[in-house]
Amino acid sequence: MSGIATNLVWRQFRRMCSKSREQHAKARFISIKEKIISNTMISKNHLTPEISLHLITSECKLFHEPVCEGTERVFDNDPFWGFYWPGGQALSRFILDTPSVVKSLRILDVGSGSGACSIAAKMSGAKIAVANDIDYGAKVAADLNAELNNVIISTCTQNLIGNFCKDFDVILVGDVFYDKDIADQILPWLTNLRKKGKEIYIGDPGRHGLSTDAMNLMDKVLTYELPENCCIENNGFKIVNVWKVK
Ligand SMILES: C[S@@+](CC[C@H](N)C(=O)[O-])C[C@H]1O[C@@H](n2cnc3c(N)ncnc32)[C@H](O)[C@@H]1O
Known part of the structure; x- marks a missing residue:
């Protein structure tokens, strides 16, 4: 393969890697966003009712379920x-x-x-x-x-x-x-x-x-x-x- 052809293949490979990284980051963001929406309630029950927030309130399952050893975590880190x-x-x-x-x-x-x-x-x-x-x-x-x-x-x-x-x-x-x-x-x-x-x-x-x-x-x-x-x-x-x- 000529130098020019090798260069082209290499550039195409780098573009593919970067696209796949972007897709992976986007998928991760969307997956966490969906988990936040399904595990929280929108609340204004705090000192700043002007601001609505997705919060884990006492109405949420996660509020009453402390993470125990061996159980699957909904989020990687404590939320x-x-x-x-x-x-x-x-x-x-x-x-x-x-x-x-x-x-x-x-x-x-x-x-x-x-x-x-x-x-x-x-x-x-x-x-x-x-x-x-x-x-x-x-x-x-x-x-x-x-x-x-x-x-x-x-x-x-x-x-x-x-x-x-x-x-x-x-x-x-x-x-x-x-x-x-x-x-x-x-x-x-x-x-x-x-x-x-x-x-x-x-x-x-x-x-x-x-x-x-x-x-x-x-x-x-x-x-x-x-x-x-x-x-x-x-x-x-x-x-x-x-x-x-x-
Ligand atoms: C108790 S929460 C307070 C959250 C928010 N400020 C509030 O008052 O509702 C503390 C936050 O600090 C974050 N944290 C801990 N170390 C940090 C660091 N070095 N840089 C940025 N955030 C950090 C934790 O991930 C956590 O979300």
């Missing part, structure tokens, strides 16, 4: 995106009531889960909002929820901890201080970003990852009372705070 965590609810409520904190700005929502904070930011006039979560299921849920609320957001599944975030003005962190490990990774990163001029808001109901030392680096902006269903789902947390890194 954190199927719950609207107190920290995310408070941050979204704050953004909807105080649009000036995001208006015309570029927003990064770290640990975005359902994507609610990104949706709230876009509803409040953000220039762009990126829902960032390392779980691919959360990416699909955020896309689906954005569509449900008629807003356009972007999604990203990269672990951005340590990133300079040069394309963002405001960082939102809803309920990500759920243990010491993640707190130890995320807090130094956030305080560095603050030194670079980013505005950083954290929603948290008092999880143990947010230590007294951590709180000393922040100002409390607001406290909300949680709705009853949310208290029950969240081990009795009754209030939730919005913090701003100093």
Whole structure:
């Protein structure tokens, strides 16, 4: 075979591989989207009834079926995106009531889960909002929820901890201080970003990852009372705070 013919065959082979990768990615997205739709209810029963979300509520089978060893999982990872965590609810409520904190700005929502904070930011006039979560299921849920609320957001599944975030003005962190490990990774990163001029808001109901030392680096902006269903789902947390890194 001549050099030109080999080149042509090689290019055709690469095109086929790339097409097959695209088809595989599309099929994966659609399969998770269908599973989310069939395992969740659309809910407005939370602090931001302006936002509808596909959530795993007490009416859903999955809510009552903890995953046991040996049973087949519906989703590869625990579906954190199927719950609207107190920290995310408070941050979204704050953004909807105080649009000036995001208006015309570029927003990064770290640990975005359902994507609610990104949706709230876009509803409040953000220039762009990126829902960032390392779980691919959360990416699909955020896309689906954005569509449900008629807003356009972007999604990203990269672990951005340590990133300079040069394309963002405001960082939102809803309920990500759920243990010491993640707190130890995320807090130094956030305080560095603050030194670079980013505005950083954290929603948290008092999880143990947010230590007294951590709180000393922040100002409390607001406290909300949680709705009853949310208290029950969240081990009795009754209030939730919005913090701003100093
Ligand atoms: C408790 S959920 C909070 C979800 C949402 N912010 C809310 O308040 O409803 C925490 C989320 O953080 C995500 N997460 C954990 N480590 C992360 C990381 N390094 N980068 C991005 N997301 C992460 C998890 O996958 C999970 O969806």
